[in-house]
Amino acid sequence: xxxxxxxxxxxxxxxxxxxxxxxxxxxxxxxxxxxxxxxxxxxxxxxxxxxxxxxxxxxxxxxxxxxxxxxxxxxxxxxxxxxxxxxxxxxxxxxxxxxxxxxxxxxxxxxxxxxxxxxxxxxxxxxxxxxxxxxxxxxxxxxxxxx
Amino acid sequence: xxxxxxxxxxxxxxxxxxxxxxxxxxxxxxxxxxxxxxxxxxxxxxxxxxxxxxxxxxxxxxxxxxxxxxxxxxxxxxxxxxxxxxxxxxxxxxxxxxxxxxxxxxxxxxxxxxxxxxxxxxxxxxxxxxxxxxxxxxxxxxxxxxx
DNA sequence: GCTAACCGGACTTGACAGGTCTTTTAAGGA
DNA sequence: TCCTTAAAAGACCTGTCAAGTCCGGTTAGC
Numbered sequence: 112x113x114x115x116x117x118x119x120x121x122x123x124x125x126x127x128x129x130x131x132x133x134x135x136x137x138x139x140x141x142x143x144x145x146x147x148x149x150x151x152x153x154x155x156x157x158x159x160x161x162x163x164x165x166x167x168x169x170x171x172x173x174x175x176x177x178x179x180x181x182x183x184x185x186x187x188x189x190x191x192x193x194x195x196x197x198x199x200x201x202x203x204x205x206x207x208x209x210x211x212x213x214x215x216x217x218x219x220x221x222x223x224x225x226x227x228x229x230x231x232x233x234x235x236x237x238x239x240x241x242x243x244x245x246x247x248x249x250x251x252x253x254x255x256x257x258x
Numbered sequence: 259x260x261x262x263x264x265x266x267x268x269x270x271x272x273x274x275x276x277x278x279x280x281x282x283x284x285x286x287x288x289x290x291x292x293x294x295x296x297x298x299x300x301x302x303x304x305x306x307x308x309x310x311x312x313x314x315x316x317x318x319x320x321x322x323x324x325x326x327x328x329x330x331x332x333x334x335x336x337x338x339x340x341x342x343x344x345x346x347x348x349x350x351x352x353x354x355x356x357x358x359x360x361x362x363x364x365x366x367x368x369x370x371x372x373x374x375x376x377x378x379x380x381x382x383x384x385x386x387x388x389x390x391x392x393x394x395x396x397x398x399x400x401x402x403x404x405x
Numbered sequence: 406g407c408t409a410a411c412c413g414g415a416c417t418t419g420a421c422a423g424g425t426c427t428t429t430t431a432a433g434g435a
Numbered sequence: 436t437c438c439t440t441a442a443a444a445g446a447c448c449t450g451t452c453a454a455g456t457c458c459g460g461t462t463a464g465c
Contacts, residue, residue: 159444175441
């Protein structure tokens with residue numbers, strides 16, 4: 112349960128690649144797709160969503176492509192995930208107040224609220240800078256700072 | 259994203275009802291289904307899974323039905339959820355070591371591990387006793403103890 | 406052996422993840 | 436200023452799986 116979809120996975124791979132490129136470089140979709148091993152056509156749709164949510168800027172026509180709209184340290188993993196997967200909602204109950212008619216008496220309700228809070232807090236504390244190009248032993252480096 | 263399925267939702271409702279009944283009482287599936295407003299045929303499937311995982315005991319034939327296999331304070335929400343939804347895995351990567359071929363260099367990997375740990379820890383700290391029949395203002399009562 | 410109740414597999418349906426195809430936009434050269 | 440080509444945007448398709456339904460089978464009491 113609680114699985115990220117493949118779309119979300121691909122999205123993260125793709126944007127981490129962008130975060131590892133020079134900031135002012137416009138990257139081709141085809142390059143990104145090849146580098147992170149994702150079907151280009153599918154990645155295209157994902158980056159359209161990124162573009163709409165303002166995480167990346169897109170340029171059409173010859174010489175076009177994508178680049179980050181902000182610096183990597185100003186884009187959180189939470190933003191990235193929610194841009195393509197929608198808001199984090201462990202249960203339908205907690206998408207919005209009043210959504211669930213059992214709201215008033217359901218004792219599990221606050222549990223899901225808490226789960227939601229914890230995940231959002233964790234993901235919002237991680238930026239693309241943390242995730243990109245940690246050349247020297249990325250995992251342990253990341254692990255040390257984050258956990 | 260990260261949504262509990264309806265099955266999981268129903269499962270929790272159903273077992274909380276059981277936890278609110280006298281411990282030695284055998285409840286009819288039809289009663290449970292009516293009480294928590296879930297299609298009986300579907301709830302039947304769910305309770306079969308509960309029965310297999312040893313969370314509830316089932317009795318067939320006339321006078322049969324279901325009751326908790328253990329005391330409510332000894333059954334955690336984590337158990338209940340994982341019994342019907344399977345293990346909590348925010349990403350395919352983290353279901354098991356070696357599952358993901360990007361494992362070795364994927365910097366996001368430890369993040370999902372952490373998400374998984376946090377959710378499991380939170381859910382395992384909540385028992386059916388916490389969730390059942392808090393007559394006097396259930397939510398705030400639960401909120402105070404848990405959060 | 407009749408009836409109450411759960412067991413368990415097969416089937417149906419609708420939504421959505423996952424992927425493809427067509428249209429629009431922009432740049433650059435004849 | 437057209438035409439061609441590169442590239443993203445958007446419409447479209449399709450297979451899978453959640454969410455139920457149905458029905459014969461099995462077990463237990465009367």
